[in-house]
Amino acid sequence: GAGVSQSPRYKVAKRGQDVALRCDPISGHVSLFWYQQALGQGPEFLTYFQNEAQLDKSGLPSDRFFAERPEGSVSTLKIQRTQQEDSAVYLCASSLKAVFRDRAYEQYFGPGTRLTVT
């Protein structure tokens, strides 16, 4: 079946511009996660949705980062007034089950969006 899809695959933004990154999870997956991956590093958690509810946004680096999943399916990560340090690959992952008491289930990643801020 179809996996997680993300768009655009590449985005170049000038410093100060706003960007919106889209994620289409696997159909029927309850959980959706956003991660940020810098070159040579492992992915870092940004935020978590269970259906349409944003239950954890502890990893968002600043209030310039905003995410939503209004109908419990497609999600958008928005970055306002982009800065050079925002340059990274943004990964979306989905999971069939919800996180429960520190127990997470298998997460499947999309291809990512490579954001370059100039």
Place this chain on the structure above:
Amino acid sequence: QKEVEQNSGPLSVPEGAIASLNCTYSDRVSQSFFWYRQYSGKSPELIMSIYSNGDKEDGRFTAQLNKASQYVSLLIRDSQPSDSATYLCAVSGGGADGLTFGKGTHLIIQP
């Protein structure tokens, strides 16, 4: 703060041999453990999940978990050149709902 440690490598293994990848984690309450494979320029691909102490085998891959020692490992038997990639260890729990990843071990399988 929850930490996941991996040897960055590169780890070089001859084709056909067993590759052994190791990971330690700091948070004792962690419940779920995963290994992902990431090829250069690609996104992470799930290889194994393990939730209980002991071994879990899937084809050429075996994951091993020791919660008392806070240690998880991945063995790859009959290593192939196509196994050459970065292997990421990921752990759940400890406050955030997302996974905490190590920096990854770069594995090279020599033909």
